[in-house]
Amino acid sequence: MTKFRILATTALLTQTAFAPAWAAETHPVTGEPLAADQTFEYRLLDQFPSIDPQLIEETVGGHLARQLFEGLLTQNADGTLRPGVAEEWSSEDNQTWTFKLREDARWSNGDPVTAQDFVFAWQRAADPATASEYAWYVELSQITNASAVTSGEADPSELGVRAIDDRTLEVSLARPLPYFPQMTVHYTFMPTHPPTVEAHGAAWTNPANIVSNGAYVLEDMAVNEFVRLVQNPEYWGAEDVIITEITGYVINDANQALNRFQAGEFDMMDDLPAGSYPRLEEEMPDVAHSVPRLCSYYYTVNQTETGHEALQDPRVRTALSYMINRDVITDQVLKAGQAPAYSFTHWATADFELPEIDYALWSQEERMEKAKALMEEAGYGPDNPIELDLIYNTSENHKQIATVVSQMWRPLGVTTKLSNYEWQSYLEIRGNQNFDIARSAWCGDYNEASTFLDLLTTRNANNDGKYSNEKVDQLMLDSVTMSDPQPTYAEVEKILAEDMAVLPIYHYTQNFVLDPTIRNWPTENVENNWYVRDIYRVATD
Known part of the structure; x- marks a missing residue:
């Protein structure tokens, strides 16, 4: 009982x-x-x-x-x-x-x-x-x-x-x-x-x-x-x-928001400007904080007919993922304790053990070499280039990451158009699959691995890339009645990595000033x- x-x-x-x-x-x-x-x-x-x-x-x-x-x-x-x-x-x-x-x-x-x-x-x-x-x-x-x-x-x-x-x-x-x-x-x-x-x-x-x-x-x-x-x-x-009273101010620009915080206009802000945390921690150790946050940052790949034809091929999706140097993003762009992500579920999720994903164990040079081979095998490359539309919602951080990633993809013969939208427009565009690749993040609705993995089942309305794998659907359905679903979750993560259902980039920290x-x-x-x-x-x- x-x-x-x-x-x-x-x-x-x-x-x-x-x-x-x-x-x-x-x-x-x-x-x-x-x-x-x-x-x-x-x-x-x-x-x-x-x-x-x-x-x-x-x-x-x-x-x-x-x-x-x-x-x-x-x-x-x-x-x-x-x-x-x-x-x-x-x-x-x-x-x-x-x-x-x-x-x-x-x-x-x-x-x-x-x-x-x-x-x-x-x-x-x-x-x-x-x-x-x-x-x-x-x-x-x-x-x-x-x-x-x-x-x-x-x-x-x-x-x-x-x-x-x-x-x-x-x-x-x-x-x-x-x-x-x-x-x-x-x-x-x-x-x-x-x-x-x-x-x-x-x-x-x-x-x-x-x-x-x-x-x-x-x-x-x-x-x-x-x-x-x-x-x-x-x-x-x-x-x-x-x-007695709460006021929230809508400020898209992170640098402007930080300046206003430091001027004493409000008490808390998160989503700090990329790369600013080390300085803030040194200058204001009682103000700047970084703690684990149950969110994963990733790129959604539109796998429907409204997306680029090349993205239907898992070899192309995998090549794009392999070319992303996650350490550069976490250590040189963000600098606030984020962890490189090679699987979808956040490492801090309760009772979850990160499975061993093959490409996570390779050097970045090995990943890049394999990426070029996969693109060539799929029939694409510098001699047959691809142009992709990458959308993101208004944020200097998202823009910086998208810019860096687009440069990383260039050796594959991929030209990336960066499209910025205000939040509501961005949600509508992403939800209607009017994109090729979209900046995305998923934050756990509760502290258990299924809150992440169920997102990539066919029936989930927030599966905006419309990835679909019957085995994943069945495994997640079966996991509900298991006393220990961890082995099943690990199997699902490996399938997602093989299909490159999404392009995982990093696991969040909650970095904020208070x-x-x-x-x-x-x-x-x-x-x-x-x-x-x-x-x-x-x-x-």
Whole structure:
């Protein structure tokens, strides 16, 4: 029997119930003197396409969702599970899961958060009419009838989730899944307020309309400029929330953003300018940070008929991959502890061992020699050149990497056109396969290898290159019921390397700068899931 019961009591609750924590002069747990200004400002790399939990498909919107909404479970600073709307969760067989909701969970308009709200949201995520980019995630979670619902063969009401009563949610899975509770942390499984969605349609997330259940509510937003959140007085843990206001500024240019950070305009930024980290670490050791982050940077190869004909040939894809000198990118361009990637799954993934990939063991000279031979075997080379379109979203870092890689490909007779697009346009172009090669990154939705490997199955909507291998599909399906799927994951990685399904480049670190007055940042959370409700600002005097 798997059973969890964690009461949502913390040391913070020892403070008086008559005033919020931020009103005190010292932190109620640590005793640190608190600053009078308890606001938090940070840099957004791109304008988020959506903050609708069932429509979000990227990390910028995901970070905002964690402030605005709360799912059944959330995470501690080290990534372990803690209660969210659910106080308890249990399963006798890892196949039927029961979640008991807290009585004091409220929407920002005062309505209680009920089990029916989760049923509504999860059915909405799976419903083809919603057109969620994460409908596949509902399938991946093994919820009963998820595949039939997402394919339109069954009504959303047949999804294996039901409200036993207002405070009891029951989830039935097609197969036992011991890590299912981890999956509920993801924004796709956050609740949405049915009356608001039904009343306002696509406009329900506008500041004037939105109703949310997280520690913060949306106050104001200007597209491509900023977003502002303020405390939600209806949040069940409002008495413990210290930061009163959050502002995110959209700044595409990393150098401009860093200058503004150093001028004191905001408190945190990640995606630092390429190569800047060693200097920042030396000059500001209490400000610059680099920690593992569960993301892999890679190039997606369009393997459909809309892509270049040569890219249908695995020999060409393999040659392109072999020519990429990953050490140059990690050690000379980025310089922030990133690891060269020869397989897809990030090395820091829990209970995952990187398999031995042959070409990872070769010297770069050996890889380059083999690449030229493969291109010649495929009928291409300097005498029969290829012109490829490589797209990337606006970022000086992406541009630098694309420029370096395009130069590395030249000895193969490959000319590369570099095409830069703003985030939303880039997502649309990539999602519609209107490219040859696309800059991509995948960040784990939960800490288990399947979050990476399932991306390259045929059914996954985020498999933008449309790579398809029946054996990979079957192995990933079989892995769900295995007590130890690691050997299967290793086999899948080797198949991906043989097919060169994608061109892996490096495994991320989370390199960022943070104002040292901001405390309790979750540097040990490899998923980079942060909750502003947990942080606070200390006084400088």
